[in-house]
Amino acid sequence: MTDTALHEEEYHGQLNPGLWWKIIRLGRRQWRAMAGMIVMAMVMAVIDLSFTLVTRRMINEVEAHGQAANIWLWGGIYLGLVCCFPFGVFTFISLGARISPGISHDMRQAGFEKLQDLSFSYYDRRPVGWLMARLTSDCDRLSRILAWGVLDLIWGVFMLVGVSVLMVIFKWQLGLLVLIIVPPMIWVSMIFQKRILTTDREARRANSNITASYNEAISGVRTTKTLVREADNLAEFRILTDRMYGASVRNAIWSSVYLPVIFSLGSVGVAVALWKGGMDVMSHRMTIGDLYLFLAYAAFFFMPVQDLSRMFVQLQAAQAAAERIIGLLETEPEIRDTPEVLQAVERFVREHPAGAAGLAPDGLPGRIETIEFRDVHFAYKQGQKVLDGFNLSARRGQTIALVGPTGGGKTTIVSLMCRFYEPTAGEILINGMDYRSRPLRWLQSQLGIVLQTPHLFSGPLRENIRYGRLDATDAEVEQASRLVNAHEFVMRLEQGYDTDVGHGGNKLSTGQKQLIALARAVLADPQIFILDEATSSVDTETERLIQSGIDNALHGRLSFVVAHRLSTIRSASRILVIEGGRIVEDGTHRELIRARGRYYDLYTNQFARQKEEEILRSSS
Numbered sequence: 145m146t147d148t149a150l151h152e153e154e155y156h157g158q159l160n161p162g163l164w165w166k167i168i169r170l171g172r173r174q175w176r177a178m179a180g181m182i183v184m185a186m187v188m189a190v191i192d193l194s195f196t197l198v199t200r201r202m203i204n205e206v207e208a209h210g211q212a213a214n215i216w217l218w219g220g221i222y223l224g225l226v227c228c229f230p231f232g233v234f235t236f237i238s239l240g241a242r243i244s245p246g247i248s249h250d251m252r253q254a255g256f257e258k259l260q261d262l263s264f265s266y267y268d269r270r271p272v273g274w275l276m277a278r279l280t281s282d283c284d285r286l287s288r289i290l291a292w293g294v295l296d297l298i299w300g301v302f303m304l305v306g307v308s309v310l311m312v313i314f315k316w317q318l319g320l321l322v323l324i325i326v327p328p329m330i331w332v333s334m335i336f337q338k339r340i341l342t343t344d345r346e347a348r349r350a351n352s353n354i355t356a357s358y359n360e361a362i363s364g365v366r367t368t369k370t371l372v373r374e375a376d377n378l379a380e381f382r383i384l385t386d387r388m389y390g391a392s393v394r395n396a397i398w399s400s401v402y403l404p405v406i407f408s409l410g411s412v413g414v415a416v417a418l419w420k421g422g423m424d425v426m427s428h429r430m431t432i433g434d435l436y437l438f439l440a441y442a443a444f445f446f447m448p449v450q451d452l453s454r455m456f457v458q459l460q461a462a463q464a465a466a467e468r469i470i471g472l473l474e475t476e477p478e479i480r481d482t483p484e485v486l487q488a489v490e491r492f493v494r495e496h497p498a499g500a501a502g503l504a505p506d507g508l509p510g511r512i513e514t515i516e517f518r519d520v521h522f523a524y525k526q527g528q529k530v531l532d533g534f535n536l537s538a539r540r541g542q543t544i545a546l547v548g549p550t551g552g553g554k555t556t557i558v559s560l561m562c563r564f565y566e567p568t569a570g571e572i573l574i575n576g577m578d579y580r581s582r583p584l585r586w587l588q589s590q591l592g593i594v595l596q597t598p599h600l601f602s603g604p605l606r607e608n609i610r611y612g613r614l615d616a617t618d619a620e621v622e623q624a625s626r627l628v629n630a631h632e633f634v635m636r637l638e639q640g641y642d643t644d645v646g647h648g649g650n651k652l653s654t655g656q657k658q659l660i661a662l663a664r665a666v667l668a669d670p671q672i673f674i675l676d677e678a679t680s681s682v683d684t685e686t687e688r689l690i691q692s693g694i695d696n697a698l699h700g701r702l703s704f705v706v707a708h709r710l711s712t713i714r715s716a717s718r719i720l721v722i723e724g725g726r727i728v729e730d731g732t733h734r735e736l737i738r739a740r741g742r743y744y745d746l747y748t749n750q751f752a753r754q755k756e757e758e759i760l761r762s763s764s
Contacts (some may be wrong), residue, residue: 160463167466170473171247171290177239178294184236185298191225191232193306198222211470240291247285254473255279263478265562277355278472282348289462296455300448307448312510315352317537323418325409332409335368336402341463346391349466354384367379411446479566481584489583504586512590512671512702513575514539515561520570522556522725530556533569538718540671543703545716547746553704558674562591592665594696596677598657600649605634606641608649608660611625613667624667630659659693668699673703710747719743 171178202218255278264348361368361377368377481489485506492507504510517536523529530553538544546554559565560572563584572579579587592612599607609621616624621641625631633656637643649657666672675694691712694705707713714733721729721742729736736743 160467163463163466163470164459165413166470167286168290170251170469171243171287173250174243174246176289177246179242180292181239181243181295184232185295186302187227188232188236189299189302189306191229193302193535194225195222197310198225206518219281223596235762236295237275240295244291246286246287247290247668248283251283252279252287255469257285258473258475259599261477261480262475263480264559265478266475269277271357272356275472276351276359278468281351281355282468285462285465286469289459293455295461296452300455302454303448325412329406330749332402336405338396339398340395340402341539343391343395345464345467347388349390349394349467349614350384350388352468354381354388357384357431370460424429453578479563479584481579485581485583488556506586508582509575510586512540514573515672515702516571516573516576517557517560518571518573520560520567520572522560522565522568524565529725531560531567534725534727536727537721538702538704540702540718541700541706542708543698543705543713543715545705545707545713545719547710547713547719547743548722548723552722554722555727557677557705557722558676558706560673561591561672563587583622591674592668592670592672593674594661594665594676595659597654598649600645600652600657600660602647604641605637605643605645605660608645609663611665612666616667620667621663624663625659627696628662629661629696630656630663631695633659662693662697671701673698673701674706675703677708710743721746751760 145645178203192236198218202215203223212481227235234249240546259275300511357380361381368374383665488506492503492505494604496503496507500507502510515538520531520534522531522534534553534557546557550556556565559566563572563579574587606618609624610616612624613620618641622631625634625641634641634643641649645651645657645660649660652660656671664746694712695715705713705716717732718730719736720727721736723742729739729741732737737747
């Protein structure tokens with residue numbers, strides 16, 4: 145288990161209105177419901193203010209006329225307001241119940257779309273759990289704040305403005321006495337803002353690390369148990385949870401102190417209004433009804449202040465989540481099309497809405513004839529070179545096998561060719577053009593990749609093969625399976641092509657998963673095949689079956705094979721021995737064996753080991 149704190153962005157500063165505007169724009173599909181909630185918040189504020197005005201008028205009527213006072217009119221108005229109040233409450237609750245899941249849906253969809261576009265290097269630096277926290281708990285928190293926070297904000301602001309105006313209109317001296325408490329409240333809020341926001345950022349970072357740690361622990365549970373690492377993992381996890389606990393407690397303390405301070409200042413305002421108003425009533429400069437109005441409005445004034453203060457705390461807590469969501473959504477892929485490529489694609493689509501046979505989306509020939517590495521340099525990190533002046537030219541119909549020691553750069557070469565990464569120097573050319581001047585999606589749609597550990601998705605086996613081309617018919621799916629020798633084992637399954645492969649394909653053996661992955665790649669009909677250690681984890685008999693399927697799949701295509709078992713690449717057009725990011729030997733199997741160089745040593749040593757293993761198995 146690892147501490148993923150290094151993967152977290154650091155955010156500083158205070159409450160950021162611009163950030164919240166970006167979050168609100170993410171929920172623009174809910175604007176009608178939000179507009180309705182804003183209107184209802186204003187209506188509810190008017191109703192709240194009207195209750196006090198009507199009550200004041202009734203008190204003054206009774207004070208002036210005694211039993212002869214006509215209170216039926218004002219009583220009827222009061223009753224009408226009472227009837228309107230529950231309707232307003234029902235309306236804004238209904239709207240809020242629609243807004244919250246709607247905004248959460250839109251944010252998660254935008255986040256998932258962004259994750260599809262980001263480059264491989266982004267995932268190299270961030271664990272899965274870290275990303276999951278952004279699209280689950282962070283989205284939930286923000287959607288709740290936006291749904292109910294808008295109501296509190298609009299209602300509170302409208303109430304504050306309305307109460308302030310009415311108090312100044314009726315008795316400006318007393319109104320100013322109540323409003324004098326506002327500057328101290330603002331000062332207190334500024335003091336607490338930084339501390340609450342800082343502690344919540346710490347808590348959200350710790351939460352991401354905990355989620356990432358959960359994911360890592362569950363994914364690696366077999367390794368943990370075989371190495372008896374449970375106690376050590378628990379100790380490392382306890383450090384993360386202690387960090388989360390400490391930050392959460394500090395945040396709760398600052399929040400719990402902030403609200404009572406605001407309440408106390410509000411009580412001072414009410415006390416000032418009561419003292420001054422009482423003196424005015426005793427000296428007959430104010431009626432009892434007016435005194436009631438001021439006391440009610442003083443309480444009303446600090447009620448929205450308290451609600452806004454509570455919302456202020458929630459906004460600061462949620463800003464940490466907002467920063468993380470916006471940080472993800474504003475991340476630009478490190479590998480993307482240049483403006484010139486985008487313009488070429490747009491122009492071609494305009495001129496050929498239905499496409500054109502034989503042409504790529506940029507209007508250039510879509511058939512890939514040659515790929516050339518020209519003086520390519522690459523480093524995953526600064527100062528750690530993997531490739532240093534690498535050169536290679538390959539053409540359609542060739543199978544290029546890459547062999548050599550671990551860490552020599554074999555997988556890096558094919559990753560660069562697929563444009564999962566880009567050279568730090570030098571060029572990779574397709575048909576003589578730098579591949580950065582061709583559309584990224586077009587290039588990657590021409591790839592068929594089978595990895596050492598293929599990934600299958602939960603669901604029917606047929607749909608896993610069809611994942612390579614979603615519009616493929618059942619007949620085409622079965623044809624691809626036959627081509628790679630997968631059809632026979634599929635038909636032996638109880639439900640055939642409708643068999644559920646389980647999570648990650650865990651109901652199939654490694655060899656079966658390899659064959660399904662190979663069928664999936666073949667169905668996509670790629671121009672370039674990539675096989676990365678595709679047979680290194682299977683037994684000899686399954687290897688022969690897979691190898692036969694590979695030979696069928698590679699026919700007529702440009703192929704790159706990263707091989708561990710050298711017996712699988714004897715028929716390759718060229719075999720390159722890669723060491724230290726350079727080609728140290730290049731030739732066919734026969735030529736390299738005759739040269740008795742590095743490949744000869746690798747092959748004979750491996751052949752001897754295989755023979756020894758076969759003898760041991762036959763004698764046991």
